[in-house]
Amino acid sequence: MKKGLFYLLIFTSFFLFYPTTYASTVTYPRTEEDFLVPADVQVTESNKMDILNTPAVNASEKLYDFAELFSDSEEGDLIRKIQEYSVLSRYDLAIVTTNNLNGFVIGDYTNNFYDYNDFQNEGIILVIYIGGLDPQIYMGTSALPTSELQKIYSDARIHQTLAYIYKDIKDAKYYNAVDNYIKIVKGFFELDNDKQYVVDGNGNLVKQIPWIEIVILASTLSFIIVILLINRLKKYNVVQYSDNIETKLDPTSIRVSITKDEQVDRVLSKAK
Amino acid sequence: MYQDSEDNGMNYGIAARRFHCRDCNASFISLGSKTIEYCCVCHSNNIETKNDVYEKKPYIVPFRKTLEDAKNDYQKKVLFHPLVPFVFKSKATIEAIQKVYLPVIVVDANLQGTVDFLAGDKTKIMKEKVAFIETKKYSVLADVNLNYHHIILNMTSKLQDRLFHTICDYQFDQLLEYNPNALGDSAILVDDKDLNAVADLGRQRIMKHAMAVIKSNINHELKKVNNNGALLNFVNSKEVLVPVYLLTVHYKDKDYIYLMNGENGAVSLELVFGKIEIILFSLLMFGLIFLIAFLIAYFL
Numbered sequence: 001m002k003k004g005l006f007y008l009l010i011f012t013s014f015f016l017f018y019p020t021t022y023a024s025t026v027t028y029p030r031t032e033e034d035f036l037v038p039a040d041v042q043v044t045e046s047n048k049m050d051i052l053n054t055p056a057v058n059a060s061e062k063l064y065d066f067a068e069l070f071s072d073s074e075e076g077d078l079i080r081k082i083q084e085y086s087v088l089s090r091y092d093l094a095i096v097t098t099n100n101l102n103g104f105v106i107g108d109y110t111n112n113f114y115d116y117n118d119f120q121n122e123g124i125i126l127v128i129y130i131g132g133l134d135p136q137i138y139m140g141t142s143a144l145p146t147s148e149l150q151k152i153y154s155d156a157r158i159h160q161t162l163a164y165i166y167k168d169i170k171d172a173k174y175y176n177a178v179d180n181y182i183k184i185v186k187g188f189f190e191l192d193n194d195k196q197y198v199v200d201g202n203g204n205l206v207k208q209i210p211w212i213e214i215v216i217l218a219s220t221l222s223f224i225i226v227i228l229l230i231n232r233l234k235k236y237n238v239v240q241y242s243d244n245i246e247t248k249l250d251p252t253s254i255r256v257s258i259t260k261d262e263q264v265d266r267v268l269s270k271a272k
Numbered sequence: 273m274y275q276d277s278e279d280n281g282m283n284y285g286i287a288a289r290r291f292h293c294r295d296c297n298a299s300f301i302s303l304g305s306k307t308i309e310y311c312c313v314c315h316s317n318n319i320e321t322k323n324d325v326y327e328k329k330p331y332i333v334p335f336r337k338t339l340e341d342a343k344n345d346y347q348k349k350v351l352f353h354p355l356v357p358f359v360f361k362s363k364a365t366i367e368a369i370q371k372v373y374l375p376v377i378v379v380d381a382n383l384q385g386t387v388d389f390l391a392g393d394k395t396k397i398m399k400e401k402v403a404f405i406e407t408k409k410y411s412v413l414a415d416v417n418l419n420y421h422h423i424i425l426n427m428t429s430k431l432q433d434r435l436f437h438t439i440c441d442y443q444f445d446q447l448l449e450y451n452p453n454a455l456g457d458s459a460i461l462v463d464d465k466d467l468n469a470v471a472d473l474g475r476q477r478i479m480k481h482a483m484a485v486i487k488s489n490i491n492h493e494l495k496k497v498n499n500n501g502a503l504l505n506f507v508n509s510k511e512v513l514v515p516v517y518l519l520t521v522h523y524k525d526k527d528y529i530y531l532m533n534g535e536n537g538a539v540s541l542e543l544v545f546g547k548i549e550i551i552l553f554s555l556l557m558f559g560l561i562f563l564i565a566f567l568i569a570y571f572l
C-alpha cells in the first residue's frame with residue numbers, strides 16, 4: 001500500500017514537473033485554394049509546385065524536429081536559446097531536421113522552407129537532413145545582399161560554422177550540434193556588434209575580455225577611492241581652534257554707554 | 273595616607289608620588305597606589321619616580337566618561353579607515369589611552385572703565401562736478417562693564433592650547449570640592465606654565481573679544497581705540513583639575529594626539545595616512561575591482 005502510494009506520487013510528480021512538451025512537427029496542408037504563403041509571396045506557375053511541396057508550419061515555433069532527433073526537454077532548451085538569440089539580434093532563426101527533402105536538393109529545400117513560411121524578412125535557417133547515406137546540413141540566410149545580416153553570416157563564416165557542427169552531427173550528437181550552432185551564430189552576431197567574442201582556430205567561440213578597459217577602470221576607481229579617503233583623513237588634521245570665549249560672556253552684564261560722541265574734524269579728499 | 277589633613281594653611285599635604293618623564297619632560301603626580309609605568313603624555317617608559325607631597329587643593333571636574341568609552345570612540349574613528357597607519361590601530365596603542373587630570377585655572381573676569389575711541393564716517397559728495405570723499409571724525413567715549421564667567425586658562429605646556437580649546441567645554445557650575453579619594457589612580461599633569469604669562473594671554477583673549485562687543489555699540493563706520501582706560505580684573509580664580517583621555521601616537525617623528533573631554537566626550541583627533549597603507553590599500557582595491565570587472569565581463 002505504501003509502495004503503491006509512492007509510485008503514484010512519483011507518477012503524478014512526473015506529470016507535474018516534467019518540462020512542457022513541444023509538439024513542433026505539425027504541418028498544415030497546402031492546397032490550390034490556400035497556398036498558406038506569406039502575403040509578399042506571389043504564387044505563379046513556376047513556383048506553384050515548389051510551394052506545394054514545402055511543409056507549411058507555424059512560423060513562431062522556430063524548431064521543426066520532423067526527424068525527431070531531440071527529446072522534449074532538449075527541444076525546450078533549444079527553443080529557449082533560439083528565442084534568446086532572436087531577442088538579442090532581432091533576426092529570425094529557424095532550425096529544421098528532416099528525413100525527407102520532398103524531392104528538393106537541400107539548398108532549395110532550405111530556402112523554400114524559409115521563404116514560403118511566415119518568417120521575418122531577415123533571418124537564418126539551418127536544415128539537418130539525415131535521410132541519406134551521410135547527413136547533410138545547410139544554412140540559409142534571408143536578407144538583402146547589402147544588409148548587416150549578410151555581412152555577419154558571410155559565406156566563409158557559414159562554411160566555418162557548418163564544418164564545426166558537422167562533426168557532432170556525424171556522431172549523432174544532434175543536440176550538441178544545434179546547441180553549438182546557436183552559440184556560434186549568436187557569437188558571430190556579438191562579434192560584429194559588441195566585439196565580445198572571437199572565434200579561435202578550432203572554430204570555438206571565446207569571450208573576448210576587455211583587459212585594457214578593466215585595468216583602466218580598476219586603476220581609476222581605486223585612485224578615486226584612495227583620494228576620497230585621504231581627503232576624509234585630512235579633515236581630521238585641521239583642528240578647529242574654537243576659542244569659545246563668546247559663550248563665557250554674561251549677556252546680562254553687558255553695559256556700554258556712549259557718554260560722548262562729538263565730531264572733532266572733517267577732511268575732504270578727492271575720490272579716486 | 274593623609275600626612276596632615278588640618279587645613280591651617282601651613283603644613284597641609286598628601287603623600288604622593290611624582291613621576292618625571294625624561295623623554296618629554298612632563299611631570300605628573302599620582303595619589304593612588306598604582307605605579308605609573310608610562311608617561312601619560314608621550315607614553316615613554318623612561319620615567320623617574322620619587323616621593324613627593326601634593327600640597328594643592330584644586331577643585332575637580334569628575335570623569336563621566338569611562339576609559340572604555342574613550343577606547344571605543346578612538347577605535348571607531350581609526351579602525352575602519354584603511355589608510356590610517358597600522359601603528360594607530362595596534363592593540364598596544366589603544367591600550368595606551370590614559371586617564372589624566374589637567375591643571376587649569378578657571379577665572380571670572382570683569383572689564384570696567386572708559387574706552388576712548390576715534391570714530392569716523394565717510395560719505396561721497398559732489399562739488400562743482402568733482403567727486404570728493406568727506407570724512408567726519410568723532411571722539412567717542414564709552415563707559416563699559418562686561419562680565420565673563422569661567423574663562424579657562426590651560427596651565428600645562430604639555431598640551432597645546434589649540435588642541436585643548438577644541439574640547440574644553442566643561443561645566444564649572446557644579447565643581448567638586450577637593451577630595452583626594454575622588455582622584456583615584458589617575459595621573460595629574462603638573463602645571464608647568466608661568467601663571468602671569470598665562471594670565472596675560474587670557475587677558476588679551478578677553479580684551480580682543482570685549483573690544484569687538486563694544487565697537488558693535490558705536491554707530492560709526494570706522495572706529496579704533498584711542499585710549500583704553502578700562503580695567504580687566506580677574507575675580508574668583510580657582511585651581512581646577514579637568515578630566516581628559518589622552519593618547520599620543522608617534523608616527524614618523526611626529527606626534528598625533530587623541531584627546532577626549534572626560535566629562536562630555538567631545539573629541540579632538542589628529543590623524544595621518546601611511547604610505548605603505550596607501551599602496552597596500554590601492555593594490556587591494558585594484559585587485560578587487562579588477563576581479564569584479566573581469567567576472568562581469570566574463571559571465572555577462
Ligand SMILES: [Zn+2]
Nearest residue numbers: 293296311314
Ligand atoms: Zn613623556
